[in-house]
Amino acid sequence: MRFKEFRISESFTIANPAGRIGADVADVQKALVALGYELPRFGVDGIHGPETSGAIKKFQTDAKLIVNGDTDDATIDMLNKLVKDRNIKLEKSTEKDVKRRSTQRSAANIDTKVIQDPDFNKKLEKIANQLNVKSSDLIAIMKQESGVDPAAVNRYSGASGLIQFMPATARNLGTTVEDIRKMSAVEQLDYVYKYFKMVGVGDGSLGDLYMAVFMPKYVGASDNTVLGASGAAGFSGKVYAQNRGLDKNRDGRITVADVKQSVARFA
16 A cells, blocks of 8 residues: 555644644655655655645645645645545654754754853854844844743743743754753853754844744745634634734734734834
8 A cells, every 4th residue: 555654543633833844744744645745855854845845835736725835724724634535544743753854954063152151141142143133133032932031931832941942842952941941041042042043044134033933934924924813723723822912903813924013012
């Protein structure tokens, strides 16, 4: 049977990935391959690169969806529908399915010696210079996310620290959220630096810099891109429920513009 390596006795609902690297991306890739959309070069590696975007575009074309190569809600819903309709059983991915390529920047090979300083503000300035962004923008993001409290914890998601590292993100950076919470603000800046070096900073503006923290896969997206909607099923509804405070105009949607405006008050 074709693609039998991804078929087991139980399946699951594919989630909309919050970023471009991770187990949720591998789940999407498994579904694409099982439905006949090949990934001949890299296969299921948990990385949403050009090959995965190409497979998604082919899928979207065949499914008569908006063709953008991205994992929007309509695409995820259609993947789940076809997987269910065809009785395809997929194995839930884990971090072990994420295979970083040699061309991918990983935490292990990011040199933090260039940013070291015992003073928080001086170290932050070195980080800003290395990233070619404003240190004031980095502080604005920390105010938005944690109030510049290195021990801050989100009781719902477990996100922790200055920029609210998610548990999976912390592991990708070579640490844990538990250890993050024990670090001083100066120590934690190493991981802030590593994070942005890994995911990128877009055009370097405060808006793109914050999108790299809030939802990295939407860095560079147009301001009217909808990230979450009130009452929507799946990932879109979850985004709205967890961030309804960003919907300042009460239109039942959270857009990229809403996210950018939320951090602009700290600029």
